[in-house]
Amino acid sequence: MSAEAEAPSGDIALPFVMRFGAARPMIGAAAVTLFLLVWQIVGANEIIRSDLISYPSEVARTLIAMSASGELGSNLWVSLQEFLQGFLPAIAFGIAAGTAFALVPRLHYLCEPLIVVLNTAPIIAFVPIVVVWFGVGTQSKAIMVFLAAVIPILINTMTGIRQVHESWVRACRAFGASRAQVIAKAILPGALPPVMVGVRLAVGRAIVGLIAAEMYVSVRGIGRLIQVYSSSERAAEIFVLVAVVATFGFALVTLLRRLEGLIAPWSLEP
Amino acid sequence: MGALSLEHLSLSYARRGDAFLALADVNLSIADGELVTIVGPSGCGKSTLLMLIAALLKPTSGAVRLDGRLVTAPGSDRALVFQDFALLPWRTVLANVALGLELKGVPANARVEIARRHIAMVGLSAFERAYPHQLSGGMRQRVGIARALAVEPQVLLMDEPFGALDAQIRQVMGAELLRIWERGRKTILFVTHDIDEAIYLADRTIVMSASPGRVIADIKVPLKRPRPLDIRNDPAFTAYRQRIWDLLEREVLASNSWGTAAGAVA
Numbered sequence: 001m002s003a004e005a006e007a008p009s010g011d012i013a014l015p016f017v018m019r020f021g022a023a024r025p026m027i028g029a030a031a032v033t034l035f036l037l038v039w040q041i042v043g044a045n046e047i048i049r050s051d052l053i054s055y056p057s058e059v060a061r062t063l064i065a066m067s068a069s070g071e072l073g074s075n076l077w078v079s080l081q082e083f084l085q086g087f088l089p090a091i092a093f094g095i096a097a098g099t100a101f102a103l104v105p106r107l108h109y110l111c112e113p114l115i116v117v118l119n120t121a122p123i124i125a126f127v128p129i130v131v132v133w134f135g136v137g138t139q140s141k142a143i144m145v146f147l148a149a150v151i152p153i154l155i156n157t158m159t160g161i162r163q164v165h166e167s168w169v170r171a172c173r174a175f176g177a178s179r180a181q182v183i184a185k186a187i188l189p190g191a192l193p194p195v196m197v198g199v200r201l202a203v204g205r206a207i208v209g210l211i212a213a214e215m216y217v218s219v220r221g222i223g224r225l226i227q228v229y230s231s232s233e234r235a236a237e238i239f240v241l242v243a244v245v246a247t248f249g250f251a252l253v254t255l256l257r258r259l260e261g262l263i264a265p266w267s268l269e270p
Numbered sequence: 271m272g273a274l275s276l277e278h279l280s281l282s283y284a285r286r287g288d289a290f291l292a293l294a295d296v297n298l299s300i301a302d303g304e305l306v307t308i309v310g311p312s313g314c315g316k317s318t319l320l321m322l323i324a325a326l327l328k329p330t331s332g333a334v335r336l337d338g339r340l341v342t343a344p345g346s347d348r349a350l351v352f353q354d355f356a357l358l359p360w361r362t363v364l365a366n367v368a369l370g371l372e373l374k375g376v377p378a379n380a381r382v383e384i385a386r387r388h389i390a391m392v393g394l395s396a397f398e399r400a401y402p403h404q405l406s407g408g409m410r411q412r413v414g415i416a417r418a419l420a421v422e423p424q425v426l427l428m429d430e431p432f433g434a435l436d437a438q439i440r441q442v443m444g445a446e447l448l449r450i451w452e453r454g455r456k457t458i459l460f461v462t463h464d465i466d467e468a469i470y471l472a473d474r475t476i477v478m479s480a481s482p483g484r485v486i487a488d489i490k491v492p493l494k495r496p497r498p499l500d501i502r503n504d505p506a507f508t509a510y511r512q513r514i515w516d517l518l519e520r521e522v523l524a525s526n527s528w529g530t531a532a533g534a535v536a
């Protein structure tokens with residue numbers, strides 16, 4: 001305890017870690033470049049049939065063509081709307097329900113079986129029934145995103161609140177804080193970092209839910225395009241779409257990490 | 271004003287089905303502006319005593335009075351300084367010091383002004399915008415002290431505040447506390463298990479028994495102030511140390527034996 005308390009943490013870094021810390025992006029970039037190079041050589045020279053595996057320059061060409069025709073943009077817009085219509089309510093509901101469950105244990109016992117089912121069952125298995133209930137349009141996709149995203153947010157909020165340090169609550173109570181003040185000043189801000197982690201975890205699951213639902217049945221959207229191009233065996237288009245989805249997820253997670261650094265800088269410290 | 275009186279204060283609670291007596295009939299009266307330290311073996315209930323005064327715990331029987339008024343709920347007339355600092359890591363030094371004022375409903379402008387004044391008092395003006403994780407342990411506890419003083423309490427309750435700091439920093443912080451106290455002469459009740467610290471700071475030292483905690487001695491320490499750090503080598507000082515140790519030795523042995531209820535868990 002005393003050793004930890006005395007160390008002005010933040011500038012203690014092992015030289016070993018420092019060296020690799022600086023080189024890490026370079027190593028990653030080198031690996032990606034090598035992979036693309038091999039893929040290009042193998043595909044463009046028909047060492048493996050290029051209609052099955054395509055190759056980077058063809059994928060790039062296809063990306064430009066799909067963007068220029070508006071096919072990519074319009075479908076991405078549809079998917080993005082579906083994503084946000086499910087994800088934003090999932091954040092709001094997940095945090096509210098997680099908070100309620102943490103503060104009122106009986107409520108938690110009541111809903112626990114349902115949470116466990118949603119958490120462990122493969123989310124894709126819910127697609128058919130959600131489509132039956134909510135139709136083939138935007139709504140069913142938003143519901144799938146919601147179901148996929150809400151669970152990690154809810155669970156992380158709940159555990160985050162339970163793990164709030166007793167000392168933060170004690171400090172507020174000692175100054176005469178009411179229960180509402182303790183929740184507002186100590187519990188909610190203290191639980192913020194695990195909540196943010198939950199939101200980040202939810203991004204990946206939500207994308208899986210969205211694409212699965214679009215592939216199952218829909219008129220527009222990135223998942224729909226993947227479905228269409230896979231039935232006509234168009235490898236380059238599928239790669240473009242997968243890359244777009246991956247980029248979207250990566251960008252969102254990066255953004256959330258930045259946001260976390262801004263609003264809870266203390267949580268990123270060891 | 272800040273005269274504190276503890277009247278027949280007892281606390282017992284159920285532990286593994288048995289009634290466990292933590293404090294037994296503690297009577298104390300502390301004058302306004304007095305700096306009183308409490309020493310005792312670990313588990314003797316000295317921290318519990320502070321929690322009762324802060325009203326974070328309710329006594330089984332007896333009463334706490336501040337300037338004659340019965341204390342029933344936590345409030346900013348008594349401010350606590352904790353061993354684990356209990357700072358909010360998402361708040362800057364300034365916002366941490368302002369916490370008590372915020373909970374009291376002091377308007378934002380006044381809050382900042384008052385907090386700044388107290389941050390200056392503990393010498394941390396340059397770190398106003400730093401976060402606790404960027405500070406050393408000693409600096410964190412200065413924040414804890416500034417936060418407590420900012421609400422202008424009548425009594426400062428300090429629960430082994432330097433217990434988590436290393437020995438050198440501890441002595442420096444003690445001297446620092448005396449310097450602050452000399453200026454405002456606020457009533458301070460300071461709990462410690464360090465005999466030297468108890469003597470160095472005190473107008474009066476209360477010695478407590480092993481569990482259940484009782485007052486076994488109330489010793490006036492009229493060493494002249496200001497006290498230099500090397501007063502610890504002064505014959506008068508060492509005599510106090512010997513006297514308190516003689517009182518405590520039996521209690522420490524009792525609290526450390528497996529046979530007693532206190533020793534088994536606490």
